[in-house]
Amino acid sequence: MEKNNDGSIVITGMGAVTPIGIGVEEYWKALIDGKTGVTEIDSFDTTDLPVKIAATVKDFDAASYMDKKLAREMEPFMQYGYVAADEAMKDAGIDTLAENPVITPERIGIVFGTVFAGITDVAETQRGIATGEHSKTNPRFITKIIGNIGAAQIAIAKGLHGPSFTVSTACSSGLDTISMGAMLIKQDLADAVICVGGEAATCPLTILGLSGTHALSQRNDDPATASRPFDADRNGFVMGEGGGAIILEKESVAKARNAKIHAELIGYANSTDGFHVTSPHPDGIGAIFCMEHSLQVAGIKPEEIDYINAHGTSTPKGDVIEVKAIKTLFGEHAYKLAVSSTKGATGHLMGAGGVTETIACVKAVEEDILPPTLNQINPDPDCDLDFVPNAARHSVVNTAMCNAFGFGGQNASLIVRKYKG
Secondary structure, eight states: OOOOOOOOOOEEEEEEEETTEHHHHHHHHHHHHHHHHOOOSSSSSOOOOOEEBBOOOSSSGGGGGGGGHHHHHHHHHHHHHHHHHHHHHHTTTSSSSOOOOSGGGEEEEEEEEEESTTTEEEEHHHHHHHTTOOOOTTTHHHHHHHHHHHHHHHHHHHHSSSSSSEEOOOOOOOOOOHHHHHHHTTTOSSSSEEEEEEOOOSHHHHHHHHHTTTTTOOOOOOGGOOOOOBBBTTOOOOOBEEEEEEEEEEHHHHHHOOOOOEEEEEEEEEOOOSSSSSSSSSSSSHHHHHHHHHHHHHTTTGOOOEEEOOOOOOOHOOOOOOHHHHHHHHGGGTSSSSSEEEEHOOEEEEHHHHHHHOOOOOOOOHHHHHHBBOOSSSOOOOSSSBBSSSSEEEESSSSEEEEEEEEEEEEEEEEEEOOOO
8 A cells, every 4th residue: 555645544434222321412412421321231132141241222113114015125234334324325325316416326345244244143043944943934034134235225226337345354354444435445446435334233142152252341240341451350242233334435536526625544454463263462563553544645754643442342462452552653652642432431332333333533524522431440550541531521633543453453543633624
């Protein structure tokens, strides 16, 4: 990747479906008000499961946001992504393309990110077959579980014909949709790209699987404080679900159609640890390289970063390694910038998280407000940065970085900046 010097990429639309609110404004208000979406699971019996809590989307009726037939054709991870994309397109003013002569359906791409795709439907269908409850699958089974149909349903509904990709890079998937969207624009393969993340993987199968890797918090008796990034008593992440969408656009196209511009995307990068399938490199070498590369793409110095939305999942090892990586790269500036993890509020949205967390960065630079890290009650001496503990704070935020790291040593970072025209 080279420095972005042949035309800027801007963010013109955003959409969110999260455990703390549906819609960007509701999501953002809940973040800065310090609300949490982690509750006891009530959608299935957790009696025999080690984990009984999750951050699920509340009061979501897909038929309220789309045609009932379309809702039936999509698994929840697709529904969440679709609703977020619909909000983002309306925000960007490209939801009615017939009325927009500047941008055409052939020049709008889609990148959809998800970790588990339709695993809940797979698990339930297999359970039914194994128990003899039924002997055949739903006719829509395959098209509800494969990841690329999330992008396809958006394209079909909106009449889009540009590039379409599906990204599954573990918990970096959401950020990587944005990076890939930027690359499509830089290669002039699209004028705008809808970058979407969608996840709805809360089911016994994933709980047992992730518990087997010792990744999940088992603080079942206190859901509200179970996700506690950078706290000394953290004991694992909390599964979350939801959807997020960001519209990337060529600045020249956005200005030609008088679009509202939220922020500028100036840097993005991806790297791999090449170390272990579940554990990050103990020295954070992949994370350091990834953050450094995003700075190089942006053409800025480390001290120009005001805020980092950290991956910060609340795992014992991961949080410390991310802090070490930040301190290694940023040096003394690490103690001057603000770092927070919004996963204390939302849990870990996995494929959707990188997108919703980028939205938090965009809102931070738009409104000069730092979202807090909830539940940092007992500070860990190995995590000694300014984590904006427990309460939002007003502060000038010109430039913000977002990090996402995942199983397999996946790393992603991106940088957004205030748009000054």
